[in-house]
Amino acid sequence: MIRLKFLVIAFILCCTTVAAQAQGEQKNWYFGKGAGITFTGDSAKAITNGRLFTEEGSASISDKNGNLLLYTNGITVWNRNHKVMPNGNGLLGGNSSTQSALILQKPGSDNIFYIFTTDIQAQSDGLRYSIVDMTKDNGNGDLVFKNTFMIAPATEKLTAVRHSNRRDWWVIAHRWNSNAYMAFLVSDKGVAIEPILSNAGTVHGGPNRKAIGYLKPSPDGTRLAAALWNDNSNFELLKFDRSTGKVSDPILFKGFSEAYGIAFSPDGSKLYGTTNNKNNGKGQIVQFDLRAGNPAAILKSGTVVATSGSPTLGALQLGPDGRIYVARRDNLHLGVIYNPNAKGKTVKYKDNGFKLAGRKSDLGLPNFAQDVK
Template identity: 90%
Template sequence: MIRFKHLAAAFILCCAAIVAQAQGEQKNWYFGKGAGITFTGDSAVAVTNGRLNTEEGSASISDKNGNLLFYTNGITVWNRNHKVMPNGNGLLGGNSSTQSALILPKPGSEAIYYIFTTDIQAQSDGLRYSILDMSKDNGNGDIVFKNTFMIAPATEKLTAVRHKNGKDWWVIAHRWNSNAYMSFLVSEEGVATEPVLSNVGTVHGGANRKAIGYLKPSPDGTKLAAALWNDNSNFELLKFDRSTGKVSDPILFKGFSEAYGIAFSPDGSKLYGTTNNKGTGKGQIIQFDLRAGTPDAITKSATIVATSGSPTLGSLQLGPDGRIYVARRDNLYLGVIYKPNAKGKAVQYKDNGFRLAGRKSDLGLPNFAQDVKR
């Protein structure tokens, strides 16, 4: 029995080490008004060496050991030394696009990365990608192809999930004035020119500002959730097939003013969304219990788990430490959900949960792919 306990403990520690290593790519965050965080184990430390300044979207990536590689606001790319890369200006994202950028390593390559970008509010530049080669400029990286067109118009929603084969990726976006989710396969051959289309759920269209709002996958990659921003807006929950790229079985949660950020709990049992309540002038965090049962039961499980001192809340982002960080517009602090797997107020939210060392948050936090293994 003692030996079994020791083996079990060793197994748990081994799993923890594997998880930590797998999350090395997400160790360094750059966002907002010169703000940044570096994660080490269970600790998070504010850093002030970043050059990025953005109202909304950003993306950053590190190597598997947690060493910073580069970061971007969808317009400019900075290298690990916080200098603009060669050819690192002029990407066609927007610093006021919700998910202005997303970074993916090319399957089968140690040096090539893709930077996908979205234009603001469904404008004509749409969804595009650029190619970065980390072997250039003495290992600091260089943009070698820029702004390859994919599709337009598209919303500001942009995410990615690892393919079921454990090697390729699905880049997922949404067509504008349509109910079509678009899944582009990214493989050793490159980026597919034609997406897998799934005409499901609500039409994302109307006034261009309705293109605002996040799209996020669940930790296991089998679900997607979208925030459809508007004065009287909605959250959308859907299933995702990692083998085919198809999106299906939408559930709509109606009537949430200015729905914007969205995130799943680490165990996938809870869904969180940020709203801005015009009646109270305060930002709020809504929790949905995805294990409540039927779609109607999940809808009725909606609970306000936190009300912020800030009038405007933005992005929700799950950190490598298992906590969910909350962007507060023009604020010296991020909010923190300490126990996101818990139900209701047991989540332990703190509004001034993480001090940014004198830098400020805005609406966005870094956009990351969901790197699900087989």
């Protein structure tokens, strides 16, 4: 009996360690107008040592122990010492691209990282990737290849999900003037040239500004959600197959003004989106209950759970502390959803939930891949 008790304790400690290591890569955030956050356990602290200033997208990555490695706005790359990396200028992301950058560690490598970038509003630079070698510049990193072309035109949507083999990645984007989601396999052999194409959901096209809006995976990687920004815009929810890279079974949530940010709750039961109410000029957060039942029931569950004092809300990003942080344009605070697994207004939203130590939020928060152990 004693032996069994020790085995149970060891198992719990092992799981806790795995969870802590999985969160280490997302410990340090840089975004907005020189703003930043560092997470330790359940606490979050504002930091002001970043050099990044951007209107929308950014990406950062730390090692499994939470030590900062690099961060970028999709144009410039800074190292752990907040210095521009050698060859670290001139990436072809955009200062005003929703998900301008995403950083992935190459499978099977301790030192090679990919930076994927998206151009502004479906322009000609499209989706590209660059390569960082962390053994260069005395271990601080150097861009050894830049702006390798993948596909164009593409929307500003960019995310990644761990493959079902728990080793490789799927980098997921969306073709412009098309209903095709594109999943590129990233393995120890590199980045696949040809994507897996899935014609699913609505056509992302029309006026170029409709390329705006986030794409996010659920915590278990089996669902995707996208915000299709426009005056009269939509959210869409789809299934994702981590083995094949295929996207399917779309559900469309219609009739939201300026749908932009999107995030799943930690347990995957709720979907959140930011939108702006034309009648009162305030940003709002809408929640959908993904366990409500069939697609019609999920649609019917849509509820405004928070209204901001800000006219414009941007990104939603789940933190390592289990809270969802809300970007408020040109504001000294982030909004915070404290209990995102809860239903309706019991989520406990605070508009001035996180003070940025004198720095300001804009529309974006860091873009992270969804690891699934």
